[in-house]
Amino acid sequence: xxxxxFDPESILPGWAKEFADGKKGVPFNGRERMKLAxxxxxxxxxxxxxxxxxxxxxxxxxxxxxxxxxxxxxxxSCSHAHAEMVxxxxxxxxxxxxxxxxxxERGYELASSCEPCAMCFGAIIWSGVNRVVCGASTxxxxxxxxxxxxxxxxxVKELERRGIEVETGVLQSEARxxxxxxxxxxxxxxxxx
Amino acid sequence: xxxxxFDPESILPGWAKEFADGKKGVPFNGRERMKLAxxxxxxxxxxxxxxxxxxxxxxxxxxxxxxxxxxxxxxxSCSHAHAEMVxxxxxxxxxxxxxxxxxxERGYELASSCEPCAMCFGAIIWSGVNRVVCGASTxxxxxxxxxxxxxxxxxVKELERRGIEVETGVLQSEARxxxxxxxxxxxxxxxxx
Numbered sequence: 210x211x212x213x214x215f216d217p218e219s220i221l222p223g224w225a226k227e228f229a230d231g232k233k234g235v236p237f238n239g240r241e242r243m244k245l246a247x248x249x250x251x252x253x254x255x256x257x258x259x260x261x262x263x264x265x266x267x268x269x270x271x272x273x274x275x276x277x278x279x280x281x282x283x284x285x286s287c288s289h290a291h292a293e294m295v296x297x298x299x300x301x302x303x304x305x306x307x308x309x310x311x312x313x314e315r316g317y318e319l320a321s322s323c324e325p326c327a328m329c330f331g332a333i334i335w336s337g338v339n340r341v342v343c344g345a346s347t348x349x350x351x352x353x354x355x356x357x358x359x360x361x362x363x364x365v366k367e368l369e370r371r372g373i374e375v376e377t378g379v380l381q382s383e384a385r386x387x388x389x390x391x392x393x394x395x396x397x398x399x400x401x402x
Numbered sequence: 403x404x405x406x407x408f409d410p411e412s413i414l415p416g417w418a419k420e421f422a423d424g425k426k427g428v429p430f431n432g433r434e435r436m437k438l439a440x441x442x443x444x445x446x447x448x449x450x451x452x453x454x455x456x457x458x459x460x461x462x463x464x465x466x467x468x469x470x471x472x473x474x475x476x477x478x479s480c481s482h483a484h485a486e487m488v489x490x491x492x493x494x495x496x497x498x499x500x501x502x503x504x505x506x507e508r509g510y511e512l513a514s515s516c517e518p519c520a521m522c523f524g525a526i527i528w529s530g531v532n533r534v535v536c537g538a539s540t541x542x543x544x545x546x547x548x549x550x551x552x553x554x555x556x557x558v559k560e561l562e563r564r565g566i567e568v569e570t571g572v573l574q575s576e577a578r579x580x581x582x583x584x585x586x587x588x589x590x591x592x593x594x595x
Contacts, residue, residue, distance in 0.1 A: 215413040215478050282500045285408050287491050288528040289482065290500075298480050307475045307483075328528060331521025331551050335481040358527050359560045367552045 217298035220285050221277070222258045225249070229277040236272035242320040243344055243379045245274070249292070250322040250387045253279045254396065261353075261391035263322045264292035266300035269315035269339060276300040283397060293321050293329040297336045310337030318342060322384045323350050324377060327358030333368060340374040344384025353388040354398040410491035413478050414470070415451045418442070422470040429465035435513040436537055436572045438467070442485070443515040443580045446472045447589065454546075454584035456515045457485035459493035462508035462532060469493040476590060486514050486522040490529045503530030511535060515577045516543050517570060520551030526561060533567040537577025546581035547591040 218226065228249075237245060242265065249263025260280035267274055278296025282288050296319060300309060309317040316339035323345040325333060333341055347357045361367055365375045392398065411419065421442075430438060435458065442456025453473035460467055471489025475481050489512060494500060502510040509532035516538040518526060526534055540550045554560055558568045585591065 215480070217480065220408040282528075286494050286498050286500050287408070287410065288494060288500045288530065289487060289491055289525055294482060298482055301479050301481060305479050307479050307481045326524060326528075328521055328524025331519060331524055331553075332482055334551050335475075335519075335521060337481065358524050359554050359557075360524075361552050361554065364552075 217295070217302050218276075220281055220287070220290060220295060221279070221299075222256065222281070222284070224252070224256050225258070225277055225279055228252070229274065232274050234273060237267055237274060238272060239342075240380065242267050242272070242318065243322075243342055243384075245277075246292075246320040246322045247344055247380060247384050247387060249277055249279055250384070254387070254391055259284055259290075261322075261387045261396065262292040264296040265320050266296050266309070266338070267318045267320065269318050275303055275317065289328070291326065291329050292323075293319060293325055294332055296321075297332060297338070301336070306337075308335075308337030310339070315339065320379075322387065324357070325360070325364075326356075327360045330360050330364050330368075333373065334371055338373060341368065341376075342379050343375075343377045344380050345388055346378065346381065346385075349381070349385040349388055353392040355388075410488070410495050413474055413480070413483060413488060414472070414492075415449065415474070415477070417445070417449050418451070418470055418472055421445070422467065425467050427466060430460055430467060431465060432535075433573065435460050435465070435511065436515075436535055436577075438470075439485075439513040439515045440537055440573060440577050440580060442470055442472055443577070447580070447584055452477055454515075454580045454589065455485040457489040458513050459489050459502070459531070460511045460513065462511050468496055468510065482521070484519065484522050485516075486512060486518055487525055489514075490525060490531070494529070499530075501528075501530030503532070508532065513572075515580065517550070518553070518557075519549075520553045523553050523557050523561075526566065527564055531566060534561065534569075535572050536568075536570045537573050538581055539571065539574065539578075542574070542578040542581055546585040548581075
């Protein structure tokens with residue numbers, strides 16, 4: 210029996226795949242990367258494909274987009290399918306490696322419209338990304354009704370201790386607006402225990 | 403453009419898919435569930451398909467096997483592909499839901515040959531499993547050279563607080579033996595930062 214091919218990109222809805230394909234090869238500067246992550250979080254609501262979270266992976270040396278991610282947990286029947294997880298999996302598949310770490314090179318940045326939950330925090334460590342940039346804060350997510358889970362209080366320091374640069378609060382109010390819009394309009398807040 | 407179908411089972415090597423298919427429908431009692439998880443961790447080394455970690459999801463009411471998981475990170479170019487993550491994703495796909503939580507029913511158990519890393523700990527919370535059983539300890543994994551990441555010291559209490567029953571140290575020495583065999587024979591210990 211021939212083995213199937215595992216392709217994490219198959220989790221993306223058609224609109225997101227087209228959106229990403231249309232932006233590949235274009236360099237994004239620092240703030241533009243976060244703008245893209247926030248735009249993905251907004252479009253995920255507009256298209257009705259999931260929760261208000263978006264993420265993307267970029268090459269640090271060139272600013273080129275490598276992958277996008279969205280919260281697709283409900284649609285894909287997979288609670289792992291948070292925006293950061295999806296973006297990381299597709300980026301690793303694109304470079305054919307379980308790690309985005311490139312010793313001696315500038316490597317990769319993950320831009321996420323919101324600070325990571327407990328799962329994504331752990332996943333960031335194993336991903337090999339060199340830099341993480343976050344928009345909305347854990348408190349913003351919490352205020353919108355989301356549960357980020359039991360993440361270490363000093364999660365930024367834990368990442369930095371492992372050589373991962375972290376910048377939080379980038380375009381925070383724009384990112385928070387999407388969360389507030391979603392929760393204010395009756396979006397599904399799932400699996401809160 | 404038609405959308406692709408996301409199938410987390412496509413990550414499994416052929417031998418694991420056949421192994422799981424051959425055991426579906428058979429009830430497993432408590433200890434047999436852990437034996438299966440440990441057997442998967444051993445077979446993953448024997449087949450050269452990944453690291454020494456195995457997991458499986460069972461229906462609590464019947465003991466029936468729902469899914470299996472293995473550490474497939476290197477082979478699948480995906481750092482998320484820890485045994486618990488794979489088993490959870492395939493189980494959720496099997497029940498067509500982003501959560502294994504079944505209010506008013508006994509739900510599902512995750513048996514893992516080793517205590518979870520920081521990422522899998524978070525993923526267990528979002529998975530909806532009712533019960534988690536672990537073989538080898540975090541210290542056993544650490545002694546074999548693996549890094550479990552910054553998990554809360556009171557991780558068992560954090561899961562219990564969210565209604566997830568936890569049992570650790572089940573067939574611990576058998577589970578530890580597989581870790582020791584792997585590290586003693588030069589198995590790849592990847593991505594230790």
